Amino acid sequence: xxxxxxxxxxxxxxxxxxxxxxxxxxxxxxxxxxxxxxxxxxxxxxxxxxxxxxxxxxxxxxxxxxxxxxxxxxxxxxxxxxxxxxxxxxxxxxxxxxxxxxxxxxxxxxxx
Amino acid sequence: xxxxxxxxxxxxxxxxxxxxxxxxxxxxxxxxxxxxxxxxxxxxxxxxxxxxxxxxxxxxxxxxxxxxxxxxxxxxxxxxxxxxxxxxxxxxxxxxxxxxxxxxxxxxxxxxxxxx
Numbered sequence: 001x002x003x004x005x006x007x008x009x010x011x012x013x014x015x016x017x018x019x020x021x022x023x024x025x026x027x028x029x030x031x032x033x034x035x036x037x038x039x040x041x042x043x044x045x046x047x048x049x050x051x052x053x054x055x056x057x058x059x060x061x062x063x064x065x066x067x068x069x070x071x072x073x074x075x076x077x078x079x080x081x082x083x084x085x086x087x088x089x090x091x092x093x094x095x096x097x098x099x100x101x102x103x104x105x106x107x108x109x110x111x112x
Numbered sequence: 113x114x115x116x117x118x119x120x121x122x123x124x125x126x127x128x129x130x131x132x133x134x135x136x137x138x139x140x141x142x143x144x145x146x147x148x149x150x151x152x153x154x155x156x157x158x159x160x161x162x163x164x165x166x167x168x169x170x171x172x173x174x175x176x177x178x179x180x181x182x183x184x185x186x187x188x189x190x191x192x193x194x195x196x197x198x199x200x201x202x203x204x205x206x207x208x209x210x211x212x213x214x215x216x217x218x219x220x221x222x223x224x225x226x227x228x
Binding site: 004006009034036041042043044045046049090099100101102103104105 | 116147152153154155156157160170171202204216217219220221222
């Protein structure tokens with residue numbers, strides 16, 4: 001069965017520092033991979049997605065992620081974070097026509 | 113642009129009570145779904161629908177019913193609420209081909225449900 005593991009439940013970081021949020025997935029078939037962001041008291045918004053092609057995917061707000069098939073990973077990175085990036089981030093894998101499986105989430109806390 | 117609208121925002125129920133969480137979207141999306149979000153567990157799929165009259169179960173369907181009589185609406189019913197159903201519930205919609213470039217999930221702002 002497909003699954004998603006987010007390796008860090010919380011990531012504290014100082015403003016303007018780089019950050020990496022880690023995501024591993026398990027699947028026996030080709031996958032589509034996503035990162036979503038959730039700001040307090042809101043629903044989730046799509047940050048970026050990998051469907052096929054280039055393994056480096058760029059998203060909104062300066063985030064990017066790299067698909068690594070051999071390591072079954074899809075880590076999210078940003079070279080310099082802002083206070084406004086404080087949120088919860090979810091990695092997700094599409095397991096077929098109509099289902100997204102989400103990881104448990106990583107809470108990113110950016111400190112001044 | 114209304115997007116996905118969920119009502120109510122907050123609800124408190126007693127064990128055994130029933131209620132319906134409402135979800136409406138105005139984007140003509142065929143696909144609609146319900147997730148519950150619990151601390152440390154991410155989002156888990158409850159039920160989904162690929163069009164009017166068509167519904168199917170997700171990962172955690174027990175205790176919940178759905179129907180899809182129109183494209184716009186996808187209500188979630190709790191027939192007899194239990195404390196284990198205390199959670200934040202999100203409705204999401206997209207075009208039907210979930211993994212394609214043009215169909216990210218659009219989420220509502222959630223309903224926070226407490227069952228005492």
